[in-house]
Amino acid sequence: MLQPDVTQDWLTLNTPHFQIHYQPEHHAFALDMASLAEGVHARLSPWLKWTPKAKTQIVINDSVDDSNGAATPLPYNRFFIYMNAPVDGELMDQTGWIEQVFTHEYTHLLHHDQVSGTAENVRDIFGRGGMMSLFAFPELFAPHWSSEGIAIYAESMNGFGRNYNATYEAKMRQEVYAGLRSYSAESYEGYNNSRWPFGQVYLYGAYFYQFIEDTYGKDKVVEYITNYNANVIPWRMDQRAKRTFGLSAENLWKQFQAYLTQRFEPQITKLLPQQSPAQALVTDPYLNQFLTATANDAVIFYHNDMITQPEIRQVTAQGEQTVLLKLDKVIGLEWHDQQGLLIQRSEVFDNTRVGSDLYLFNVQTQKLQRLTHGARLPRAVWMHNGEKLLAVQVSGGQTQLLELSLADLKAGLFNPKILVELKLGEALGDLSVAPNGQTIIASVKRPKTGWQLEALNLTTLQWQALTQNAQKPRQPKFSADGLSLYYIGDAENGHQVELYYLAMGSETAQPVTQSLGYVVDFALNPSPKFQDVWLTQYSRTGQQIALLKPQITTPSNYAVSLTGDLPNFNRLIANHAPALALESPQPYQPLDTLKPVGWTPFWSAANDYTALGALLTGQDVLGFHRWAAMPTLTFLDNQTLGGGSLSYDFYNRLMLSASQTALPRFSSRTNRLVNYDAATRFQMLAHYPKNTTEGTLEMGLGLAQETVDTHWVDYNLVQSSQNQLVGGTLQWNNVHLYPHGISVTDGYQLNLTLENYVGASDHQGVAGIAELAGYFDLGKGKVLKLAGLLGQGDDGIKPFQLGGNLDSLSALGQTTQLGKREFYLRGYNASSALQGTWMERGTLELRFPLTQIYDGGSVFPIGVGKVYGKVFADSGRVSSQGQAMSDFYTGVGFELSAEALIGFDSVLLPLTLGVAQGLDKNLGDQQVYVQLSLPL
Ligand SMILES: [Zn+2]
Known part of the structure; x- marks a missing residue:
């Protein structure tokens, strides 16, 4: 989802420091970015004292209506950006979107790529992207507030950005008023949005670097970064603070809190009574x-x-x-008294993209009708008669205003009339239609004036400026009589966001709110x-x-002149970007970025067995091709065996893997080698996911093959076995995982597998497995899970096995999901009594949240996120051809889980302690188990 589409054409534009990848229709956007990119590099690289060794890879993608970007230095410096400008919230800015998002993401790379000393030596040897990155990317292994803060600091060096944002001022004022977060709480928060305000690592990070600049000077901002570059043991934030400021991290944060209190208390004192x-x-x-x-x-x-x-x-x-x-997934609502409720909702379209579509909801009949498909209309309003709609369409970073007929939409027709097309670099935010239907007023962003209110005459389609100041006016709405207008805007003091009232024809607007928040x-x-x-x-x-x-009868001394000073746009790099002499774009070449850039060594040994190897991985920047190779040498019983594994994935559509491994077994009494399996395996899976807003359907066709030679050392004997499976899988899931939930909260998961042993296999016959799980929201985070599993196979298949506390994939099938035979039945050990060619199992679970902590140690960086529990009952039975069905074996138990946070907010690892009791007198067992699931 949201990844570049392999079926489309992609081009690459080279500049001295960047490679920009984009689709041909976005050439103008890419050219703007290319000239701006070198300007941003010229400003940021000397400031952060870092120049990346290789060109930075940038992917411009239009797969979503949202405004976003993300950067990573692994396995090479790369970032992607989504093309559509933000029109509301704290990202709404006077900086052009290309410059805003580029500056932020490129700062992340200049920051995370920095290294010196021992850490640099580690990187020189092991490269990028493997496990050894933990010791070679010091800046990457620090709490997220420190990275987001420096990126926002850089994005604000032009006098705009979130460091000068009135919304941020209001949020931080509320933090000071209600009590500031501690150093540890903020350091474990990450992107989990575990507490309000969401995205608070950005907020605290932004003010942290302002605090450093105001208290210690601009140079210390950069020193705080560069001082950490030689750090080999990750997460030593305390040492970093001591080296730069002579203070522990905790004490530095206390200074920061005192700074915030001093800065915001006067605002609070003034605003509270008002x-x-x-x-x-x-x-x-x-x-x-x-x-x-x-x-x-x-x-x-x-x-x-x-x-x-x-x-x-x-x-x-x-x-x-x-x-x-x-x-x-609702992103907007618009009521009409006759027609009902117009809903804008994010929808999946073209299988990999997400855009906004329109729905109509009739409150009386409860009928919800979808009006558009893949139309990309994030904003829409009714014309007053309710027969027509005006909607803003976004695509490729450009905006247009459309007129739509409701009758057409209801009939399933999308025949938009394009009223206005805005240029690249301009944006159209919220709009309001005058009651007479002849004018709209909208918040419009243009490079020379920034965000302003403009009126559009719907007959002549001419725009007319209504405001010219630095308020960033937004969400204009006409009063019912059309004689006045309300809008949200920044106050002139730069730290309030209030509702304003404007009588039409007047030169001034008055605030009708005074808010401690906004x-x-x-x-x-x-x-x-x-x-x-x-x-x-x-x-x-x-x-x-x-x-x-509202009390708006008397003119107030807060009145805002509509024709004040414009923001100073001269500080934007876009206005000084040098014309670059660029070569023409080339077709995209995956090979340029597919080569290995790092490796992870591994070593394992037991008794007279030693294995040595290296893990190498690679992927191209658009993510079409991925590969992994793990060459291994095994030293066993005076022999040296070569082997390892190799896998390749094409765009999540075709997976190939091959491996040759040696698995030794030792005598538990003498520790001597008894035998070893030399196994060769091959797997192939053709795979097709069909993504929709309501769920995902995945179809797979797979082939798996294995040959296992068991070598008995003392007897000079080799036993061979081989199996080949072909099969298909079908999966449907429409489950939802809500941010504060402890598990999937509602929806269904269905898995169907049908497979057949073919060729000269030791096993023979057909096997089928069906599994259905339903999740039911019981409110307040409690979830009921009901699941059923059925397996049936011919006489000659490898039999199904119930027992233990986890389902496991067989080595034969692995990536293909074929050949799976071991299924959990908690409270029982896997045994021949629980084996058969027929199996059935039912599961009932009640999952419940206990608490949400997201805090931990401030020097030793281990903490806890969500804590939750589960009580469960499993019941299963088996049979084989010609045998009677076994009794039902039932087990009950409970699990206690906690998210371990390792390295502040770097790694989240769910840990579970379980106790299960099998109720059967003969086979039942009491089991205590610990499970650790990796955050995949
Ligand atoms: Zn960021």
């Missing part, structure tokens, strides 16, 4: 947004508590809440009867919905 007297109606954590008011004095909104399926709800002015619809969203009543304004306000516990009766 806060608008809004009446809070909805305080349920966490997200309550996309407000849209109805004519009967109620507001519809989207509620997401992060632990169950999100809901579209309604709340009345008296505070009565009703759930209208359970629906996830105004996230608002809605106006469509009927002139009600003057109330519905608000979503940011608070320390989440977003809250409140009802405000």
Whole structure:
């Protein structure tokens, strides 16, 4: 999902320091990035005192409507960016999107790639990407707030960016007011969004480097980075702080907290008594947004508590809440009194891409109708008659305004009339239609004026500027009579985000709120009867919905002039980017980035057995080809055996793997080698996933082959066995995992496998396995799992085996999932009594959350995330041809699990302690087990 599409053409543009990969239709965007990239490099590389040895790989991809990017130095310096500019929230910025996202991601690379001293020696020997990276990328193994902070610091060097963002000011003001997070809590938070505010590692990181600059000077910001470059033992944040500031990490953080308190206390003192007297109606954590008011004095909104399926709800002015619809992935709501509720929702399209589509929901009949497919319309509003819609379409970093007919959409037709096409570098945010239907007012971003309100005459299609200041006005909404307008904007002091009122024709706007947090969203009543304004306000516990009766009769001394100073755009690199003499783009060459760039040695030994080897891996920058090789030498009983494994994956569609291994067995009494298996295996899987918003269907066709020669050392005897399987798999899953959930919370998983031994196999016949699991949300994070497993095979198959606490894949099938024979039955050991060519098993589990910690040691970096429990019962039975069915064997037990956080927020490892008791008198067993599942 969201990966570059292998069926499309890709081009590569070379600049002195970068290779930019993109699709031909995005050539203009890539050219803009190429000239800007060298400008950003010229500014950041000397500042961070680092120049990467190889060219940085950049992938421009238009697979999602969102605005994002991500960077990694492994296995080589690379990042991708999504093309569409942010139009709201803290990413909404005066900097051009290409420059904003490029600067942020490239800073991550210049930072994470840095190395010196012993760490550099380790990198010189082992390269990049293997296990040894733990000792060769010191900057990568530090809490995320430290990396995000320096990237935001760099993105803000032009005077914009999140370090100058009024939304960030309001959020940090709330942190100071409600109590600042500790050093350890922030260091274990990572990207888990375990507590409100979400994304707080960005927030604290951004202010941390401001604190360093303000307290110790600009040079210390860079010194704090470079001082850590020779660090070989990962996560020594304490030493890093001591070396740069002569303080422990904890004490440095305490200084940081004191700095924040001193900086924000005056704002708090001033704002607290002035806060608008809004009446809070909805305080349920966490997200309550996309407000849209109805004519009967109620507001519809989207509620997401992060632990169950999100809901579209309604709340009345008296505070009565009703759930209208359970629906996830909603990104916008727009009510019309006759037509109903227009919903914008993120949908999967073209199998790998995600874009916004429109739905219509009738509240009375509860009918939800999908109106578009793959149309990419993240914003849409009703024309007042309800027969037409205006929608913003995004694609390839460009925006256009469309007019759509509801009748067409309902009939399944998408015949948009393009009203306006914006240029590359311009963006169209939220918009509002005047009640007379002749004008819209929108927040529009243009390179020379930044974000401003503009009016579009729908007859002449001419834009007219309405504001010219540094407020970043957004979410304009006409009042019901069309005589005034409300919008959200930054206050002139740069640290408040408030709701403003503008009488049409007036030269000034007045704030109607004063907030300790900030105004996230608002809605106006469509009927002139009600003057109330519905608000979503940011608070320390989440977003809250409140009802405000605005007092706007007297001009206030907070009035904002609509024609103030424009932001200073001269500091943007885009305005000084030198014209680059570029060669014409070349077709994309996967081989350029496919070569190995690092290796991991391994060694294992027991008695007279030693194995030595190396693991090498590679992948091209677009992710079309991946490979791994593990050459191994085994020294056994005076022999040297060569072998290892080799695997290749083409775009998650075709997997090939081959291996030659030696597995020794020793006498438990004398420790002498008894025998060893020399095994050769080959597997192939053709694979096709079909992704939709509702779930994923995966089909696979596989072939697996193995030959095992067992060498009996003392008898000079070799026993051979071989098996070949062909088969198919079909999997469906529509399960949901919510961010604060402890497991999959709702939905189903179905796995079907049919396989047949072929050729000169020791086993013969056909085997089929069917497994269905259902998950049921019991509320507050509790989940009921019901699962059933059936297996049936011919007489000659390798029999199914029940027992133990984990299902396991056989060495024969591995990547193909074929040949699986061992299935758990907790409370029983695998034994011949639980073997058969027929098996059935039922499982019932109740999973429940216990607590969420995300904190731990500040010097020794081990901590705990979520803690949860499970009680379960398994019941299974087996039989073979010609035999009666066995009794049901039932086991019960419980498990206690905790997410271990290792290296602050670097690695999350779920650890489980289980106890199971088999209830059968003869076969039942008491088992205590520890499981460790890797975060794959
Ligand atoms: Zn980042």
